[in-house]
Amino acid sequence: MKVLFLGSGTSVGVPVIGCKCAVCRSTDPHNKRLRSAVLVSSSTTSLLIDFGPDLHTQALRYDVTAVDAVLCTHEHLDHIAGFDDLRAFCWERTERLPIYSGERCKAQLSRMYPWAFAPGGYRGYVRAQGICHAGAPFCVGDIAVQPIPVQHATVETYGYVLRAGSASFGYVPDVKQMPDSSRELLRGLDALAMDGLCFPQHPTHLSIDENIALMRELAPKCGIVTHTGHRVDFNQLAAYLPDFMQPAFDGLELSL
Template sequence: MALDFSLTFLGTGTSVGVPVIGCDCNVCRSTDPKNKRTRSSVILQAGDQSILVDSGPDLREQALREDLRVVDAVLYTHAHMDHVVGFDELRAFCWARTEPLPLYATEECMSTLKTMFSWAFSPQNVFKGYIKPGERLIEGDFTIGALKVTPLPVEHASVKTIGFLFDYPGARRMAYLPDVKRIPEATLELIREVDVLILDALRPEVHPTHFSLGEALLTAEEVGARETWLTHLGHDNDHAALEKSLPKGVHVAWDGLRLPGIC
């Protein structure tokens, strides 16, 4: 079944994306396509299920680029703008559905979604063509088809934030932590020696709410993942230069990169 599982990076950028508006730095002016980073998000193919993680502001562009035509569920890490404001683009994935689109989020995140997009959750939302959200509160492990999803609580700014651990029969175990400043010990225990670790690494310098590159590398070493991919990258990071500087087993993700279930 591992051949039926994969994870694709729809976006690998920070909240403002790369290039940054009005910036003339070498990375923002780079012609290397791997330095073009839309807001962080991934799509998983698990058997016949297509599972989106976060609906950022670049969702339309990402879906067109990857020829993404079906989304069967959406998982949310937290309610910051760069992870939720592409919500209305989910309409396109509801047009062929007869049932509401399942949205998985913590109670805090779901509350924010219902405030920001109250029209979608309203009982009066009966018009054809609008997104029809199916509320699913994350209160522990859950399954979508054959995929087991374990929420991974982390510390990031002042909002409740989670990552996800994905277990699919016969496939590599993958942990996705795109926004994190500190990982509690209980979460570390869940991801020790995971096959694939995907980790926030905003910039070389220390940041108050995100891992710096140094913090990400220390965490990768502590976790002992067989393979680590860095994401949520700002314009302080040139793809080629950063890739050359990394230790064995750690790599820089890019928009469109697909990680197969087996390697």
């Protein structure tokens, strides 16, 4: 299984428009973060997780030309505002593009983009099949997907664990807390990427220290901090993290 980080930034991206902080002025490409999304691929199947406003740039930069299905974590715009660019993944398909999400996100997508879910649909535009997974496991091709309910603001939000063969990857980009039942599902993975917005406490996202504490408990072989804001310098974060952890960056690729 391969995992490609298409974006590793928080909702406003990094640099932040108009900000003159050291990270926003940095010339290190590791400090340029598009909105968070990942592409997960097996030998036969590829899944996109989230489609934020940078999807067009990401698809061109990383040559993403087809996906078998899309998973959505939640309805915040940094995760769904690139919906219209999913059309490029629909042109070669005879069937609708499956978009898996929780119930509330499915309803929100149908409200925002009703034409994409209408019977028949419009030629050349997104033709989507909204699928509510209701938190239950499912498969897309040879990738098994386990949705992980987490707490993030007041919005119904899911992380996902994906397994292909013996490889496992967990992705939880937006989270503040999670119930014990979700922690059990995230234990001992090959790699786990989780929300680490900033060093200070934040009401709706894990801080870096909260991320590290949770990673120590969940004990992946490799822990990755993602959805990171502009107050966090890549190299400083890399030096701060324990040995089994690393910061995500745009273009990071894992072979599991």
